[in-house]
Amino acid sequence: MNTLHYAHWPAGLPTHLTVPATSVYVNLQISALRYPDKPAIIYYDSILTYRQLHEAVLALAGYLQEHCGVQRGDRVLLDMQNSPQWVIAYFAILRADAMVVPVNPMLMTEELRHYVEDSGAKVALASQDVFARLAPLVRTTGLVTAIVATYSDYLTVATDLKVPDFITAARDVPHAAGVIAWSEALAEGGVLQEHLAQPDDLACMPYTSGTTGKPKGCVHTHSSVMFTAAGAPHWATSMVPDQVTLAVLPFFHVTGMQISMNAVIVGGGTMVILPRWDRDVAGQLITRYQVTVWTNIPTMVIDLLSNPRLADYDLSGLRRISGGGAAMPAAIAQKLLDLTGLTFMEGYGLSETMASTHTNPPQRMKQQCLGIPIFNVDSRIIDPTTWLELPQGEVGEIIIHGPQVMQGYWNDPQKTADSFIDIDGKRFLRTGDLGYQDTEGFFFFTDRLKRMINASGYKVWPAEVESMMYKHPAIEECCIIASRDAYRGETVKAVVVRKPGAVASADDIMHWAHETMAAYKVPKRIEFVTALPKSATGKVMWRALQEKELAQE
Structure with missing residues (x-):
């Protein structure tokens, strides 16, 4: 466990916290x-x-x-x-x-x-x-x-x-x-x-x-x-x-x-x-x-x-x-x-961790930084393939061990097993987020290992939106990607192949989507194409579409 961040721990606080042994x-x-x-x-x-x-x-x-x-x-x-x-x-x-x-x-x-x-x-x-x-x-x-x-x-x-x-x-x-x-x-x-x-x-x-x-x-x-x-x-x-x-x-x-x-x-x-x-x-x-x-x-x-x-x-x-x-x-x-006179205090957490696992210490706040692991938390940066811990400055997957980490996913033992790894006798949650630690032990986010769109703090999962979009009678194929947005940070974009003879407009599809899914998931931009790029095995190459979108901005 790296303890570099202890040098910047909030004054007067122990690094370990004992919480009430009662129900909430x-x-x-x-x-x-x-x-x-x-x-x-x-x-x-x-x-x-x-x-x-x-x-x-x-x-x-x-x-x-x-x-x-x-x-x-x-x-x-x-x-x-x-x-x-x-x-x-x-x-x-x-x-x-x-x-x-x-x-x-x-x-x-x-x-x-x-x-x-x-x-x-x-x-x-x-x-x-x-x-x-x-x-x-x-x-x-x-x-x-x-x-x-x-x-x-x-x-x-x-x-x-x-x-x-x-x-x-x-x-x-x-x-x-x-x-x-x-x-x-x-x-x-x-x-x-x-x-x-x-x-x-x-x-x-x-x-x-x-x-x-x-x-x-x-x-x-x-x-x-x-x-x-x-x-x-x-x-x-x-x-x-x-x-x-x-x-x-x-x-x-x-x-x-x-x-x-x-x-x-x-x-x-x-x-x-x-x-x-x-x-x-x-x-x-x-x-x-x-x-x-x-x-x-x-x-x-x-x-x-x-x-x-x-x-x-x-x-x-x-x-x-x-x-x-x-x-x-x-x-x-x-x-x-x-x-x-206040510095905005940034932090990091997941639904899987019931909110914060990392927060900036009040006396040493860095901007656009996840902060340091809080009480009782062991967080590391690992190579997502070898699971070996990486040194400061190198980008890898953020993993977390701590008392706020969930037990697992409901009725899904396989997904649960895939989301945890054991290191040094501890059970760590794989966050799917990429980042690094600086020389003072502060964590920074760089990218996502998992495919996700962050629209004003709402997490949008492309596969979920795609599964709903395929229910539209005019859609032959659909790929959901992120598009930059000055206000929301990211917004949802749909790259759509219409069925032969279908004449549905972008407005038609967006109106239908508003009736079908939560508003924050609705594609705010729709691009019609004649075909989606696919791999030799027939899988949609979403990353190619995503990189093309980002290159245009």
Whole structure:
């Protein structure tokens, strides 16, 4: 294990961290005991205290157990935008000894079908703005019950903030078999069983795609979720209950879930929830509640700093601005530094590692750098073919051993076996990302061993998009590649061969794609060709198309 980076370790912190040996739910239970009347959530000026949050969690957990039959180890789908209900649902599922299956609320029906069938979820908690996409699966698959939430139920005070229509919408839950309104479920509650979950029990299963196209569940226990939840607040900001976090990264994504929600709950802090990015509302919330911590993606910072009304907002309360998913442009980082005196803290993590494994130390932050391995993490650079460790400066595959690494992929022992290697008696996750270490032990990303597109922090897997694009009646062949984008970093491009006689236009195909898949996967550019380049064995030579695209830019 290389320890070069210890010379730049955050002052006063040990390199090893011991985290609570309890379930993740207990974090909320303890904070509710300690800070019952303190705001846990601020939602467009409406406040939910820790006592109120915990009471709602217990009521919903009782309903899940008594009326939905949820048992230890069951998987429960969670399909909502950031909201008080998302937080309540998450902890209620854990209190019921079940495993949270968080899904992107942008997913369409056929995409959701895979999550339901693969996870074996019998119960789903969804919001009414997305429920129409989930509804066709209730009682036509293994999904027996759906609890449908209305965001406006938690708007309890008047506000001068701009609230989206889908948040203010009145309750409109359909009357159908297997469907119940959130408000009714909480009102009915149920008899709670003893909380049995231990650190090695199933806790959360975020999905990630891959080269084969179908999303795969990353199996995390309470122990792996607990590690980043409890460790993150220690790294750069004191874990005190007076920290205020702007929670705008989606909770279904591990960074938003862990850094903007779970870490806040561990410390008894307050999360100011913004369901959808709005630079003006973000500026107002940062000002109004003197937000101290904001984790984001670079496009949000770019948008905020380009706001003509920026001078109207008071950003002086901010103590840490951090993020990942894509490198922060140097010019934007400098502008942020000039305005706030804060250096953007970049980090690195995966769904497979339940957020951060590498972060820049607060006293030695390098830009466009993944940072150094955090507590208890052994990360190395190896030759992806020989598996031999490489010296500083040489590019190879980033591998990770640490307590936050997943158990494996759900119901896929072969993919699990392919994703891990044993070195020095340790089990390392192969990330598929290429990078190097500098002479101080800091890690830098250079390229991908795996085929993936990073669009504003959303990971798009070409094979998954291609499999859906082939369902279009006019498409004979399709290859998905990345195209550079000034705002998103990368965007999705489709190179398409139309079937003989087909006349579908690029607009026609993009419109169809919007109806078929989540918006971030939809090709923003389409190029029609007469044939795709292929190898002697008939495989599409996607890399040749990718290199040609990059050469044109």
